[in-house]
Amino acid sequence: xxxxxxxxWVAENAGAVVMPVSGLAAEIDAxxxxxxxxxxxxxPEGRSACRARFGVAHEIGxxxxxxxxxxxxxxxxSQTNRFASAFLMPRRHFAPECRGALRNSxxxxxxxxxxxxxxxxxxxxxxxxxxxxxxxxxEQYKTGGVSLHRRGEARxxxxxxxxxxxxxDLIADSMxxxxxxxxxxxxxxxxxxxxxxxxxxxxxxxxxxVQAPPASLANVARLPSARAL
Numbered sequence: 001x002x003x004x005x006x007x008x009w010v011a012e013n014a015g016a017v018v019m020p021v022s023g024l025a026a027e028i029d030a031x032x033x034x035x036x037x038x039x040x041x042x043x044p045e046g047r048s049a050c051r052a053r054f055g056v057a058h059e060i061g062x063x064x065x066x067x068x069x070x071x072x073x074x075x076x077x078s079q080t081n082r083f084a085s086a087f088l089m090p091r092r093h094f095a096p097e098c099r100g101a102l103r104n105s106x107x108x109x110x111x112x113x114x115x116x117x118x119x120x121x122x123x124x125x126x127x128x129x130x131x132x133x134x135x136x137x138x139e140q141y142k143t144g145g146v147s148l149h150r151r152g153e154a155r156x157x158x159x160x161x162x163x164x165x166x167x168x169d170l171i172a173d174s175m176x177x178x179x180x181x182x183x184x185x186x187x188x189x190x191x192x193x194x195x196x197x198x199x200x201x202x203x204x205x206x207x208x209x210v211q212a213p214p215a216s217l218a219n220v221a222r223l224p225s226a227r228a229l
Contacts, residue, residue: 002093003119007056008166011040016063018056018168019204020044029055032062048160050122056166057084082132088121089129098126098135107136107144116159123157124148171204 004010008018016032021041024031029051033039040059042052061083066076097118101111112123119126127144130136136144148154178184190200 001090004053004088006166007053007060007088007120008168011056011060012168012170014060016040016060017170018042019171020168030059032059034063034067038063044165047165048122048156049163049165050116050120050125050157050160052165053120054084054088054122054125057087060084060087085125085129085132089119089126091133094119094129095133095135098130098133101126101130102136102140105140107140107147109147112144113159116157117163120163123153123159175204 011018016038018040019042021031022044024041024043024045026045028043029047030040030042032041040056042055047055058080061080062071065079065083069076071077071080097115101108101115107127112126115126116123121129124145127136127141131138131141148157151158175186175189178189179186186197186200190197193200195203
């Protein structure tokens with residue numbers, strides 16, 4: 001219920017496949033496909049870790065809210081953005097920290113920077129969520145946006161380089177299981193699929209020797225839903 005260590009691991013633990021896909025439109029952070037095994041395609045080109053995390057949360061919102069509903073309009077985008085904000089920055093734990101980012105009536109930028117590093121969300125997202133929760137006034141929110149623009153942080157914030165981009169593990173782990181448990185190598189799999197190994201690695205974003213995900217994500221609560229992902 002506090003900061004989420006990895007949105008990608010959350011999605012994978014829920015049964016989705018997360019993979020970087022090149023060639024998506026520049027304005028798209030992520031896209032999703034509600035197949036039997038849900039797929040979240042993340043745009044890897046020029047995205048900060050915070051932006052990518054929000055994109056994954058946004059697509060999880062689609063799975064929870066909009067299965068069978070045509071999306072892309074202002075209403076559904078607003079709903080999924082609200083879902084992503086609440087998922088990444090839950091009211092109970094986030095609002096008190098927002099209050100600590102104020103000095104009297106002024107924004108405390110060092111505190112906002114610390115919050116960004118702790119929660120893995122952009123300062124722009126913190127200001128937006130803080131306004132949603134009634135902690136920041138409309139004037140404080142607008143002033144914060146103007147300050148980010150003046151600092152040259154409208155498109156990229158100064159802390160972005162210090163936050164590593166999350167990497168999906170499900171596909172890489174599956175490839176290891178195929179190899180170790182069934183003796184199916186990448187070469188064999190590529191041959192059966194009639195593709196080159198290099199193309200298979202690119203398509204599946206297969207990586208080896210990566211950090212294993214945590215045994216549990218104790219601060220992520222299960223959402224009550226009649227629909228299984």
